[in-house]
Amino acid sequence: MDVRYPAEPFKIKAVEPIAVTTRAEREKHIAEAGYNTFLLKSEDVGIDMLTDSGTTAMSDRQWAAMMIGDEAYAGSRNFLHLQEVVREYYGFRHIVPTHQGRGAENLLSQICIKPGDYVPGNMYFTTTRAHQELNGATFRDIIRDEAHDAQLEIPFKGNVDLNKLQALIEEVGADRIPYVCLAVTVNLAGGQPVSMGNMRAVKELCARHDIKVMFDATRCVENAYYIKEGEPGYADKSIRAILKEMMSYADGCTMSGKKDCMVNIGGFLCMNDDELFMKATELVVLYEGMPSYGGMAGRDMEAMAQGIRESVDEAYIAHRIAQCRYLGDRLTEAGVPIVRPVGGHAVFLDARAFLPHIPQDEFPAQMLAAQLYLEAGVRSMERGIVSAGRDKKTGEHHRPKLELVRLTIPRRVYTYAHLDVVADACIALYKHRDNIKGLNMVHEPKVLRFFTARFEPLK
Structure with missing residues (x-):
């Protein structure tokens, strides 16, 4: 890449250890969580890109x-x-x-x-x-x-x-x-x-x-x-x-x-x-x-x-957007389908294009988020048919055209090196995408189901 990305406009004053887990451990954790990344324990997550909500590193x-x-x-x-x-x-x-x-x-x-x-x-x-x-x-x-x-x-x-x-x-x-x-x-x-x-x-x-x-x-x-x-x-x-x-x-x-x-x-x-x-x-x-x-x-x-x-600090917001673009550019160069243009707080994997062999009723974005955790301990979240919920009148799934996995970047938390780990994991999954199968929903809450629904892999 010949694009220049600005260095972090801050220096690190305190650090927090992150989890280093094995593939076998992650298989156990995601199964216990019902293949729902919201139900994973934070202590079992390496790089946490579930959300940018409340995950900011506050300043001195x-x-x-x-x-x-x-x-x-x-x-x-x-x-x-x-x-x-x-x-x-x-x-x-x-x-x-x-x-x-x-x-x-x-x-x-x-x-x-x-x-x-x-x-x-x-x-x-x-x-x-x-x-x-x-x-x-x-x-x-x-x-x-x-x-x-x-x-x-x-x-x-x-x-x-x-x-x-x-x-x-x-x-x-x-x-x-x-x-x-x-x-x-x-x-x-x-x-x-x-x-x-x-x-x-x-x-x-x-x-x-x-x-x-x-x-x-x-x-x-x-x-x-x-x-x-x-x-x-x-x-x-x-x-x-x-x-x-x-x-x-x-x-x-x-x-x-x-x-x-x-x-x-x-x-x-x-x-x-x-x-x-x-x-x-x-x-x-x-x-x-x-x-x-x-x-x-x-x-x-x-x-x-x-x-x-x-x-509203100009250096802060320029760096924040640049981090999103850095991750997006790495994925785009490798051919990984994402939402274009890259937005302001996250990179969104296009699960519909990533896993075209999995029907929407088999929750491709939900499974892709689970697979990313299995691959590298990276926690992301589904933004597709599960998040969309059901029509209150008909009981049918809302079927959004966008079936996405959100890789959300917390403010002032991760460096470009962390984003490289995320990018490498997404690229590795994309190379073996044909081996990924869908999910069956085994527990469905009536309201905001994506937070606590549970799934199991289709046989």
Whole structure:
């Protein structure tokens, strides 16, 4: 490869040992876990690419910030500081802390959704759709069609198809659409970004129909980087300025602070609407805690405030994206099929192209994730038919066009050498892909089955 990748913009101050296991040991561990990588013990995993959620290595300044945690039950000074930082960097007037992103999704869904409503979004996310459906809404995918083509390499595959959104408004009426859920970036499309122009257009269309736009802002800084890199007019703007403009096209957001806020726990719900804020503060007491801490300790709010500042550092985000691209480039050079272009937080193996001989009903992505663990102790996760779940009305599997395995890169945790181990394991599996068989699901939870479902290899 003749591409230059930047060195880590940090030095290592503390280390944590990782597991070194034998093939025989891994065979035992994956069988005990029912071929579900979520059910593996962390101590049995070598390189953990299950998720970037809460797996960040916090900085020395974040650890120092935790020492000034104010654990008052009400009126914590750390909450006031976090509120100040959110207003400064994101621009929203109100913030309601939650224990993590799905706590914010729960509040938003309960406050805004009525039975029979429709919530359009640029591809579903598992917990988001679950909360929407539990409150009586129907999710409608309005992402551009190109996002469902793993091999198509075009920019901003996360964009909303405005024609789809307009058609839904005409079909069901604006009064049955409480908000548009706009993910920046789009996880299940492969970490694909949304352009600033598209955000602006969605906001303008929704404003004409008095429909709110709520961002899933979990990986908003990564999205800002792609805008800076690839959208005309933004090359000379700072990540911080781009992020602030992005948020100006939303009425609020849900945030899992465990991603781009660079902490191990926590999240929040933001909004500008005073009435919506009052409803959220009433409900957060029931599910999370006082409005001035929600589901977070004071020390975690302080670490999050510092993490938000660090997240817009230009050297940090450039290195983060470069790590994803390094792994993607290694796999592409070896012919391993992945989602193109490479997204901001992970490389996604295209399991449908990797294992074309395994039907989707035999869970090829689930098996590929298990095989990667067997090969090298690397833990990844399925993002395909298992994650998609079942249609609540028909009971049939949702059958997404994308059948993926996500190789998620935690922030500031692994080096390029670790990524070489991952790449080598994927390449080795691809060379022997014809020997891999499918799975049978032997235990299926009713909700969010991918977390705890169990499987066994087909004979």
